[in-house]
Amino acid sequence: MARRVLITGARAVAALDIARDFAAAGWEPHLADSVPVRMARWSKASARVHRYPAPRQQGAAFRARIVELVDTFGFERVVPTCEEVFHLAAPALQCRWGERLFVPNLATLRQLHDKLAFARHCGEWGLPVPESHPIDSVEDLTRFASRSREWVFKPRFSRFGDSALIAPGRRALSAITPSPDNPWMAQARIYGEEVCFHGVAHRGELVAFAAYHSSWRLGGGAGYAFEPVADHHRETLRKIASRLAQCAAIHGQFACDAMFDEAGVAYLLECNPRATSGVHLLTGAGHLAHAIGDGIAAPEAAPRTLYLGPAMVVFGLPQAVRGARMRDWWRCVATGHDVVSRPGDRGPLLGALCDAASFALTGFKHNISTNAAATYDLEWNGEELP
Structure with missing residues (x-):
């Protein structure tokens, strides 16, 4: 069986x-x-x-x-x-x-999901992170007001980058209402190339890894097209991922956003201790299943361009028209591969569009964004669980 x-x-x-x-x-x-x-x-x-x-x-x-x-x-x-x-x-x-x-x-997940806790633990483990500070009250914001353009402000528990403020002005900063129940953080802004990686760890050992970047993103920052990073960047990120998996004793999937600054130094920005779109770079031949099921190390992910078909049409095409990027859009679609539908299995494409419409309706009912609606029934913001 x-x-x-x-x-x-x-x-x-x-x-x-x-x-x-x-x-x-x-x-x-x-x-x-x-x-x-x-x-x-x-x-x-x-x-x-x-x-x-x-x-x-x-x-x-x-x-x-x-x-x-x-x-x-x-x-x-x-x-x-x-x-x-x-x-x-x-x-x-x-x-x-x-x-x-x-x-x-759950304790490890809290370390990874809480953005400030993640930054602090990475610092203790010798991993590179930007300078980070807690913001638990409106008063905490005052010391950043005169130099807010040098910082990124985000809730410690958030997703999709929907709420992050990158180098905001005073007016945008004044709209933040942090509290002990809704804690925020300030993180030094890093200028450079943003990249991501997806890892699978088995009892603290990295057994599968893929690094990528995306030039096609939603407003909050979530990407929907995935391209390979340069070899030297990939090796740097692999070493960071391996160190993180070991220090946090991770048994599961995890993904990180990182930034290479103008000097080529990599900084970890935040972590998602779950599956992300980077997993698509690892699937196809059963290697990911062997890594998850038995801890068997997966071979190096082949460099390839992948994308989410529905998002590439619904969001990417209008972005391409507005930004005069039709040639880039067509190149991505023509040379890449859709991870939603496959030859002989096109049903998921229509199903994904219907699911997206359902989340949009849920968002309308609750007066929240479609992204927020997609996690409305399962998100976790640090509460105790039995």
Whole structure:
């Protein structure tokens, strides 16, 4: 009988691609989420799709459903892709399944997800980070007002870069209302080339790695096209990722945004302790599944250009028209590969568009952005979990 894996957060393209990779490795993949996921359901990928209650609003019911699914199907691995990772790391589930959950413990996740804690721990571990300071009150902002253009301000718990203020003026800075319940931070602004990397660690050892950059981004900074970085930058980032995985004792997926300054020095900006779009550079032949399932080191990710098809059309095409970048847009589409749909499996493309429309409607109902709606039922901002 094939080994079974449960991949949660099926709303993410990363989840579908991970499922495809596990299938290529001979596993039986299952997907699950708390919202309708047409992209996953309409795919021809050999994966069953399950439903669970909203982790954020129905925590106890979510944990009970996960227990039911794991006990029923005997999953060897539970692999999260979105912010349900924090709810899966709750002590009750960690104690029950241990390393079958491919997630670090909640204390480690807090170290990585809290942007200020991440910067401080990286400093202790000898990893390069920009100067960072806490902002827990409006009064804390006053010492930055005269030189706000030299800093980046962001909530310590945030996602997609939606709320970050890069070198704001006094008026924009005055709109921030930090508090102990809504803590912010100030981080020295680094000028240079922004890059990202995605890592997979097995008991603190880096077993899969990919580095990339994106010239096609949403307003908040999230990229939807992914291109390889220069070899020397990739090796620098790999060493940083390996050191981070070891020092934080990571058992799971993690990704970081970094910046190479004008002198070529790399600085870590923040960490996402979950799957990100960089995972697409590692999928295809089952190597990622072997890394997650058995800790077998994956080969070097092949340099290639990938993109999210729906986003490249819905967001990229208007950006190209407005910015006179049609040639760049066409080159990316013509030479790259869509990670949403595949030859013979075009259903996810339409499904992704329908899912996006559903999140937009949710955002309208709750008066929040579509990005915020995509994590409304599962985001975690440092609360205690049972």
